Amino acid sequence: MSVALITSLPIGNAIKVLLQPPRLASSYLLLRNETGVFSGPDPDVAIDSGAVDRRNIVFVDTQSVVNGVEYHYQPYYLIASEWTAGTPGKGTAAATYVDRSVDAFSVVRQRIEDAMKVEVERGALRHETGAVPVLSAPPQFDETRWPVVTVHLQQETPTERALGEDLYGDEKDGEQWEVTEGWLAQSQITVVGWSLNPDERIDLRKALRRIIVGNLPVFDAALMTDIRISIQDMEDFTSYSAPVYQAMATINCLAPVVVAGRVGQITGVNTTVSAES
Numbered sequence: 001m002s003v004a005l006i007t008s009l010p011i012g013n014a015i016k017v018l019l020q021p022p023r024l025a026s027s028y029l030l031l032r033n034e035t036g037v038f039s040g041p042d043p044d045v046a047i048d049s050g051a052v053d054r055r056n057i058v059f060v061d062t063q064s065v066v067n068g069v070e071y072h073y074q075p076y077y078l079i080a081s082e083w084t085a086g087t088p089g090k091g092t093a094a095a096t097y098v099d100r101s102v103d104a105f106s107v108v109r110q111r112i113e114d115a116m117k118v119e120v121e122r123g124a125l126r127h128e129t130g131a132v133p134v135l136s137a138p139p140q141f142d143e144t145r146w147p148v149v150t151v152h153l154q155q156e157t158p159t160e161r162a163l164g165e166d167l168y169g170d171e172k173d174g175e176q177w178e179v180t181e182g183w184l185a186q187s188q189i190t191v192v193g194w195s196l197n198p199d200e201r202i203d204l205r206k207a208l209r210r211i212i213v214g215n216l217p218v219f220d221a222a223l224m225t226d227i228r229i230s231i232q233d234m235e236d237f238t239s240y241s242a243p244v245y246q247a248m249a250t251i252n253c254l255a256p257v258v259v260a261g262r263v264g265q266i267t268g269v270n271t272t273v274s275a276e277s
Helices: 104-122 198-214 216-221
Strands: 003-008 015-019 027-033 048-051 057-061 070-079 082-085 089-092 148-161 171-173 176-195 225-236 244-264
Touching (some): 003 070, 003 089, 015 027, 015 070, 015 089, 027 057, 048 057, 104 148, 104 198, 104 216, 104 244, 176 198, 198 216, 198 225, 198 244, 216 225
Antiparallel strands (some): 015 057, 027 048, 027 070, 070 082, 070 089, 148 176, 171 176, 176 244, 225 244
């Protein structure tokens, strides 16, 4: 028995090696090079070693692994005080991962930015540029045309996890499989309407509320669930050269964070039967 499986991890620069040691093996050494020529079991150059305490041994090789380079792996097993070479294997690392996540922040910001233009067109809000600007950071006082809205990601935290981080399962795509890793994350997004006028703040607050509620079907279609919102009025009399009035909306939601990658399909399976009394 020897190397049972070698596969590139989708993130790249990493190769997973599965060893199946012989039944009587007590220890193992795993060597790697780019030539496929090995001179023998040398513990000083082994990339992995240890006692054989389980049927299958999994090793993830990240030691200076370069994408696109073919690496050869040679296992050695200690059986009755003698090292025995197992059947070698080879593999090539490749980065095949893609981001399948739903970025709740980006969805919320885009929908608010679109709606703020509509609010001005309808006359519910006023702005000299024809649309209330939507920023991702607090405004600079002297460089800002008020009112303005900011959208900020307060935090994103994994909250719902699947077995093995396999949220959606694997799907076959031609001659390869797309495998996924990820979880459901809870995002907390803060949306703030900034104004120099307390009455205008009221209009901003009501606009933010109807924009968020009106976008519930859009959020649902984007796989954002469990939408919750809280709104409050705030004032800042110290940070700027004039009083600033804020309408703050805090949005909480769940959205999938998923990274997918492509791996080759299994084309054959070898089985070995061993019996002992």
